[in-house]
Amino acid sequence: MNQITSITDNIYWIGVNDRETELFEALWPLPKGVAYNSYLIDGEKVAIVDTVKNSYINSYLRNIKGVIGDRPIDYLIINHMEPDHSGSIKAIKNEYPNIKIVGNKKTLNFVEGFYGIKDGFHEVKDGDILDLGGRQLKFYLTPMVHWPETMMTYDQQDKVLFSGDAFGGFGNLDGGIFDDELNIEFYEDEISRYFTNIVGKYGPMVLRAISKLEEVDIQTICSAHGPIWRSNPQYIIDKYVKWSNQEAEDGVVIAYGSMYSNTEKMVEATARQLAKEGIKNIRVYNVSKTHMSYIINDVWRYKGLILASCTYNTGVFPLMDNLLRFLENKKIKNKTLGLIGSYSWSGESRDRLKDFAAQINCEPVHPIIEMKCAPTEKEFDDCAILAKKVAEGIKE
Structure with missing residues (x-):
């Protein structure tokens, strides 16, 4: 037929x-x-x-x-x-x-x-x-x-x-x-x-x-x-x-790479605080599990973007780096951006995240979090502050 x-x-x-x-x-x-x-x-x-x-x-x-x-x-x-x-x-x-x-x-x-x-x-x-x-x-x-x-x-x-x-x-x-x-x-x-x-x-x-x-x-x-x-x-x-025109909706994408869940714990805390701040569209993606195609789509859709990554072999987590390179190539712009880096003995993850912010000409909100080994109450407090400032940036 x-x-x-x-x-x-x-x-x-x-x-x-x-x-x-x-x-x-x-x-x-x-x-x-x-x-x-x-x-x-x-x-x-x-x-x-x-x-x-x-x-x-x-x-x-x-x-x-x-x-x-x-x-x-x-x-x-x-x-x-x-x-x-x-x-x-x-x-x-x-x-x-x-x-x-x-x-x-x-x-x-x-x-x-x-x-x-x-x-x-x-x-x-x-x-x-x-x-x-x-x-x-x-x-x-x-x-x-x-x-x-x-x-x-x-x-x-x-x-x-x-x-x-x-x-x-x-x-x-x-x-x-x-x-x-x-x-x-x-x-x-x-x-x-x-x-x-x-x-x-x-x-x-x-x-x-x-x-x-x-x-x-x-x-x-x-x-x-x-x-x-x-x-x-x-x-x-x-x-x-x-x-x-990259006209985005209210909401936040959190994309993270975490090998042993310590970075993930900070992501969970950040997401919870975003909800407390009244953000209803929160999309949390593990870069090791979700294909970047879907992450890119939601990054384009929502105003807020939080990137969290552990360090891997003196660099940012490879699958996070892959996402960052594609977002740079796609010329993403106009984001309320938060950054969370973690490390055990070498802290290059935060450096790559900051480089990404510079590449897309976006000033990240503060604090830029850097966590060593495992999160303490200080890091969880910083996550709450970060979430609050990202929520404020979106609402503006």
Whole structure:
């Protein structure tokens, strides 16, 4: 059975669900899977927008032929060259040797680099229009959302925006593919985790792209991952604006690394005091147990961040260091930040935590706690003070 869904009279979803891959980009867990969305525009001339991961080529080709039969494809439009979307380009080119591959100059360089294809290109620039015969597609270059070649394609007749990775999300499309067919609450965490893990670093570029589209009448958003937004496309646009601006909610994430529970004891005391100060959204994560993907998502969501780490082999606990490096890379900002370091005979954990604060240009609240061996009443008192000041910073 072909998995084909009509979006409009002439536009079809021909994508696939991936229920097998465990780690997206070999990094990010996919407990609910992920969809690779590809679209076919069936007009006087036929165009495909993006392809799918190469492990799904056979079912993908069946989907295409389920719409157009033995007719040729005139254009393959590439909004984004990451292989989860471009992986079937070579197979499409082999099946339809006369197809024109549409992309901007940087796209076409990637096509040759990844797949060795050197001809059959149709280069477009920002604002260019491609006529499919009574149907015009307009191209908007959106570099660094989230690769240098990314662009968006707008169908001027049906007012459909093919947005590439922007406005996407993790999660399979289980039967329904449209926002009004799905329980969006079920997908919300996966949509935000997709943004914070994949796109969030490029928030300023996302805002620039959204600004470029302000005057465009967008009735439907067809992203390369996740639901198709036809009933309320403004919902996901507003979410992306909020997340790109790092507009956070009241709450605190406490992420900690503790080998023998002494650092954990201070975390428990700090969390309890935060609750006494009226903070209701408190998320405590052990970096040895919870994948950083979920920690990053909540760090993005909440105003407060407390990092607590033991020292390990004259450095910060390795899994904490991993989290710190990713948060630095994601350009986290505007946090009310608390730091707790611990050590037995070498105190570099606090040094790395302080370096993290400097890297994200965030002045930590005081006291910056450093505990030797096991916590005493003094350290527990300091935890109470720290929690109080973090709570005050959030409420301000």
